[in-house]
Amino acid sequence: MSVLSPPVYDIPSEDQGVEDLVGVFEKKFGSKPSFISRAPGRVNLIGEHIDYMGYGVLPMAIEQDVMVAGRTNNLSLLRLSNVDDEYKSYECSSAIDSLAIDRSAPKWHHYVLCGFLGIVEKFSVPLNMRMGMDLVICGRVPPSAGLSSSSALVSASALITYQLIAPSQLSKTDLAQICCDCERYIGTQGGGMDQSISFLAEKGKAKKIDFDPIRATDVQLPDGHLFVISHCLAELNKAATNQFNQRVVECRLACQILAKKSGLQWKEFRRLGDLQSKLGKTLEEMISLVKEHLHENVYSKLEVLETLECKADSLLQTSLSDNTAHLQEFKLYQRATHVFTESWRVEEFKKVTEQVPVDAQKLGKLMDESHASTRDTYECSHPSLDILTQLCRESGALGSRLTGAGWGGCAVSLIPESNKESFMEKVSTEFFSGEKLNGRPLSQVLFVTSPAAGACLYKC
Structure with missing residues (x-):
């Protein structure tokens, strides 16, 4: 596992979303940003609700991400905007003692403030130099779906703050730990999985994440198989309940x-x-x-x-x-009981992936057992999730389970690559009617995913 800082790249020419983000920033603030931070969402393959109890989990980063374009200003202000007009702009003083994060009714900008505070308080960054930041956020992780959109926003916000105003070099594990700690400002007592995989992920690799200290181990996934994410169309903001x-x-x-x-x-x-x-x-x-x-x-x-x-x-x-x-x-x-049995399933999942060839049937069985435990013992599933995971199994999935906090959001299913077309057709036809989608593209609620790279920066 690398302990280096997140890499800095040139803006990728093939990502239209990055170019659009720069355009919105220029229109809002009159010039280009200095940097763009990117932090991916994640899907947890197995190991739900055990990271905050000190146990290892097995997630992978997904291609969907949160990006934050930023530059400093000399106005002592944090000026925050979003490319999505649904999320209203926000402005406040950059003085730490003036920042307010409402735990009872968290808004999108509160997650940005969490990331900002995490860096500033960790390193006692002097903000009495009339330094603030202009930020524009672009979120491409489906919100309230169990794919870590909120933690990706915290992580991307901390990363841009680190790049613009922090005084020293930070490793990926340092940043992951800071983001884990600072998300508690908003009242979510998570365990660090989301932030860790967001920073430590590598393209093409799932990871076993352990804690105290944070560390990541590569996980070999079965050849000829895919993971499919499907949204049950019920949403819940875990920080708001x-x-x-x-x-x-x-x-x-x-x-x-x-x-x-x-x-x-x-x-x-x-x-x-x-x-x-x-x-x-x-x-x-x-x-x-x-x-x-x-x-x-x-x-x-x-x-x-x-x-x-x-x-x-x-x-x-x-x-x-x-x-x-x-x-x-x-x-x-x-x-x-759930924590101990789920922790055992994570260890078994990892053992199966270390065998050659990887037995996908055994992985699917562990995923099914995991969903049953979150449904019946931890009681964090949702009727729509239970219907969806059962449909996924009937459509050819070897295993299907909720992923993320639960109470709505997404399922992750392991399918043979040869079953992809029939699986997608059956699930889309029988679960995602046009009325249910309510104008949302099918590609946002049903898609194949593969392990994506972790957080990085783009120099503008």
């Missing part, structure tokens, strides 16, 4: 109760992966521990407090988040 963060908290509470039951100082643990490491147990042994110490019935907040022998204000500080403080019930057995 408490469902995503509720799952994080439920996993954390499960971890802390298991730690206490194991005779450890429970306040020292927040991630199931750290607990497993401390106990020196296998994933199979951790699953047994869950069955021994957690019950399947819903836990009340009072029961959690009694089990941990702590008061409500202490639980708020050690375990909960602002948008989960009101919760009164938690499913701990189910969430911990």
